[in-house]
Amino acid sequence: MQPSNQDDALTPPQRAARMALGIGLTLLALFVLRDFLHALGWSVILAIATWPLYHRFAARLGRSPSSAVPAGLFALFIALLVLVPLGFAAAAVVHEARVLVHLMHDAQQHGLPAPDFLARLPWGADMATRWWAMNLADPDSAKLLFGRVNPGMLARSELVGLTVMRRLVLFFVTLVALFFLFRDGVHLVDRLQVLGDRLLGRSARRLERVMVDAVRGTADGLVLVGLAEGAVLAVAYALLGVPYAVVLGAITGILATIPFGAPLVFCAAAFVLLVNGATAAAIALVVFGFIVVFLADHFARPALIGSTVRLPFLFVLLGIFGGVAAFGLLGLFLGPVILALFLALFREWTAT
Numbered sequence: 001m002q003p004s005n006q007d008d009a010l011t012p013p014q015r016a017a018r019m020a021l022g023i024g025l026t027l028l029a030l031f032v033l034r035d036f037l038h039a040l041g042w043s044v045i046l047a048i049a050t051w052p053l054y055h056r057f058a059a060r061l062g063r064s065p066s067s068a069v070p071a072g073l074f075a076l077f078i079a080l081l082v083l084v085p086l087g088f089a090a091a092a093v094v095h096e097a098r099v100l101v102h103l104m105h106d107a108q109q110h111g112l113p114a115p116d117f118l119a120r121l122p123w124g125a126d127m128a129t130r131w132w133a134m135n136l137a138d139p140d141s142a143k144l145l146f147g148r149v150n151p152g153m154l155a156r157s158e159l160v161g162l163t164v165m166r167r168l169v170l171f172f173v174t175l176v177a178l179f180f181l182f183r184d185g186v187h188l189v190d191r192l193q194v195l196g197d198r199l200l201g202r203s204a205r206r207l208e209r210v211m212v213d214a215v216r217g218t219a220d221g222l223v224l225v226g227l228a229e230g231a232v233l234a235v236a237y238a239l240l241g242v243p244y245a246v247v248l249g250a251i252t253g254i255l256a257t258i259p260f261g262a263p264l265v266f267c268a269a270a271f272v273l274l275v276n277g278a279t280a281a282a283i284a285l286v287v288f289g290f291i292v293v294f295l296a297d298h299f300a301r302p303a304l305i306g307s308t309v310r311l312p313f314l315f316v317l318l319g320i321f322g323g324v325a326a327f328g329l330l331g332l333f334l335g336p337v338i339l340a341l342f343l344a345l346f347r348e349w350t351a352t
Contacts, residue, residue, distance in 0.1 A: 036170070036173050038170065038328070038330055039170040039171070039173040039174040039177065040173070040174075040177055041330050041334070042174045042330060043173075043174045043175075043177035043178040043181055044177075044181065045215055045219075045330075045333045046078060046174075046178055047178055047181040047182060047185060048211075048212055048215040048216065049215055049216055049219035050074075050078065051185065053074075054070070054071075054074050054182055057070055057073075057074050058070035058074075061073075065182070065183075065185070065186065066183055066184065066185075066186055066187070067183070068179075068183055070182070071179050071180075071182035071183040072179055074182060075175050075178045075179040075182060076175075078175075078178065079171075079175050082171075192208075193205070193208070196208065203345075203348060206344065206348070207341055207344060207345070210340050210341055210344040211337055211340070211341060213308050213340075214305075214308070214311075214336050214337040214340040214341070215333055215337055216308065217304065217305045217307075217308025217336070218305050218320075218332065218333050218336045218337070219333070220304060220305075220308070221300075221301045221302075221304040221305035221308075222257045222301070222332060223257055224304070225256070225296050225300050225301045225304065226253050226254070226255075226256035226257035226262075226296075227253045227256075228253075228296070228300070229252060229253060229256040229262055229292055229293065229296050230249045230250060230251075230252040230253020230254070230256055230262075231249060231253065232292055233248075233249055233252045233262070233265075233266055233288075233289060233292060234246055234248065234249020234250070234252070234253075235249075236266075236285060236288055236289070237249060237266075237269060237285075240273065240278070240281040240284065240285050241273070241278060241281060242269045242272065242273060242285070243272065248265060248269055251265055252265040252266065256293075256296070257332075258329065258332070259297065259320065259321065259324060259332075262289065262292075262293050263289060263290065263293060266285055266286065266289035267286060267289070269285060270282040270283075270285045270286045270289075273285065298317070301316070301320070302316035302317055302320075305320075305336055310340075310343075311336065311339060311340055311343065315336075315339050315340075315343065316336060318335070318339065319335035319336035319337075319338070319339040319340075320332060320335055320336060321335075322335050323335015323336065323338070
């Protein structure tokens with residue numbers, strides 16, 4: 001769409017004033033929305049990543065993608081995909097945290113006897129047993145180590161409650177924004193394309209394709225590779241005798257989408273094996289787990305993302321890890337997208 005005749009009639013000072021007004025209002029809007037930018041960013045990323053699936057979902061319902069019914073149902077489906085696993089994980093964490101607090105309280109009162117697995121360690125058994133006897137078996141030493149621990153402090157933690165409430169509010173904002181992006185996405189894309197054409201000309205459509213491909217490629221690389229890690233490690237859990245191998249594999253697959261998330265699970269599983277006396281199996285699980293994570297993070301994931309957006313191997317790694325360092329979890333997607341857009345502009349401006 002070409003600029004209107006009214007736009008052509010503007011004088012240079014009027015054009016400059018309108019540009020200044022647009023920049024100023026944009027900055028003010030970002031300032032007003034500053035507390036919700038992460039939530040809105042997640043809604044945009046989720047909408048772009050799941051847009052083809054949403055269109056197929058709306059077609060199955062026999063509704064237009066611009067209808068509120070498929071938009072609401074699909075947003076609810078995404079909410080359940082996030083909340084159900086997080087709910088189970090949160091319940092398990094709270095339960096284990098309370099057990100740990102009670103254990104520390106009992107250690108202050110009565111001390112903790114050394115567990116049997118310490119004597120079966122392949123190396124350092126004597127040193128570990130002596131340290132346990134000096135620091136945990138004696139109640140006075142345990143008090144010095146743990147300090148004063150109140151078993152009810154977890155339930156009365158106002159800071160934890162406020163943090164959870166804030167996260168829930170941001171998640172609700174993300175879902176509401178996601179609903180409107182699904183319902184009004186076609187119209188919004190049309191308006192953004194008009195704006196892009198006026199600001200950047202022919203480059204706008206190419207940058208739009210690069211951004212969409214980068215978001216979807218990053219989503220595929222993170223989710224698919226993460227699920228593959230979870231499946232492979234679930235087999236390892238089962239073969240090595242880890243309890244609840246399937247459940248742990250599912251948790252591993254979810255956390256594997258986050259850098260360094262999978263090692264939290266398989267290291268905990270290895271500790272369970274170590275406590276049960278399966279020292280060789282615990283060592284094998286840790287070694288195998290880090291090999292899987294190394295191959296996934298340094299080869300499979302960069303190859304999948306890089307092939308989609310034509311990003312070199314190094315740029316994919318820098319985009320993922322640099323994005324996380326700069327923007328948190330949102331940077332998992334923003335990092336590769338920003339570098340893909342930068343590289344697209346560089347190639348266009350340096351083309352001969």
